[in-house]
Amino acid sequence: LRDIRSMESCAINVKGHVSNMADRADGVDTSDENKPLFRDLSGDIGDQEASEIPDTLCMNCHETGTTRLLMTRIPYFREVVLMSFECEHCSFSNNELQPASTIQDEGVRVTLKVETTKDLNRQVVKAESASLSIPELEFEVPPNTQKGVLTTVEGVIDRAVQGLEQEQPVRRALDPGTAEKIDAFIGKLR
Numbered sequence: 001l002r003d004i005r006s007m008e009s010c011a012i013n014v015k016g017h018v019s020n021m022a023d024r025a026d027g028v029d030t031s032d033e034n035k036p037l038f039r040d041l042s043g044d045i046g047d048q049e050a051s052e053i054p055d056t057l058c059m060n061c062h063e064t065g066t067t068r069l070l071m072t073r074i075p076y077f078r079e080v081v082l083m084s085f086e087c088e089h090c091s092f093s094n095n096e097l098q099p100a101s102t103i104q105d106e107g108v109r110v111t112l113k114v115e116t117t118k119d120l121n122r123q124v125v126k127a128e129s130a131s132l133s134i135p136e137l138e139f140e141v142p143p144n145t146q147k148g149v150l151t152t153v154e155g156v157i158d159r160a161v162q163g164l165e166q167e168q169p170v171r172r173a174l175d176p177g178t179a180e181k182i183d184a185f186i187g188k189l190r
Helices: 117-121 153-166 168-174 176-189
Strands: 007-013 051-057 064-073 079-086 093-099 107-112 123-126 131-134 139-141 149-152
Touching (some): 093 149, 117 153, 149 153, 153 168
Antiparallel strands (some): 007 131, 051 064, 064 079
16 A cells, blocks of 8 residues: 555545435424434534444354444435444454435546555545546456445555455466466555
8 A cells, every 4th residue: 555656536426315304405404303314424423323233143153243323414425324233252343334315417536646654544435336446556446346335545445455355265276377466466455
């Protein structure tokens, strides 16, 4: 990751609103009686109201874990449900972002020039339908190949590396030349 000079993220779909939430144009009902279902994502953890679902089946070890759900609105994006699962038995965890509203026909293009390692810690909302490319490395994560996620630039790249590494043992047995090229490329991403 140290060698990445710039990163480009494109086709991130922007927000739509749940039509029956309120009469205001921005879809937010601010009355005391009716709190909005989706609140703007903020830096204050205490402001967020996550729902916790205990005794959720762990798909890894089949014991019980805990699922947390947070319905929120990410500014300049859309309403989403942030989901996290954690199993205390096998330490399996999963984080996912699911759309909770319609998306617009056109997306937005976001370009980030990565100049320091601090830039890799920038938060990214990558929709499932978004693509991400690193032109300097001739690397692209096509749309609909990763789940939607709220992460960092480094997190998106790490997820891509994990995907590339997933079938490497099989590739090494069936096609050692291709496996060697993929190993070299994974080295560039790290």
